[in-house]
Amino acid sequence: xxxxxxxxxxxxxxxxxxxxxxxxxxxxxxxxxxxxxxxxxxxxxxxxxxxxxxxxxxxxxxxxxxxxxxxxxxxxxxx
Numbered sequence: 001x002x003x004x005x006x007x008x009x010x011x012x013x014x015x016x017x018x019x020x021x022x023x024x025x026x027x028x029x030x031x032x033x034x035x036x037x038x039x040x041x042x043x044x045x046x047x048x049x050x051x052x053x054x055x056x057x058x059x060x061x062x063x064x065x066x067x068x069x070x071x072x073x074x075x076x077x078x079x
Contacts, residue, residue, distance in 0.1 A: 009021065009024075018036040018040065
């Protein structure tokens with residue numbers, strides 16, 4: 001598993017044809033955009049867990065990082 005820190009509007013490429021763009025967020029929510037071919041299935045974890053409750057019990061638990069120190073935070077430009 002890969003763990004990354006990303007800035008707003010940074011993106012990841014998965015293979016040659018899947019792009020995940022990080023749009024930003026607020027509080028505990030993050031907005032992303034996924035650009036992928038129509039034949040690629042993209043399903044939210046909540047949907048999978050409703051269909052198969054055992055999946056949630058067997059999956060790993062991840063915890064959010066506390067706020068980063070100021071020196072690691074991206075400075076926003078005032079416009």
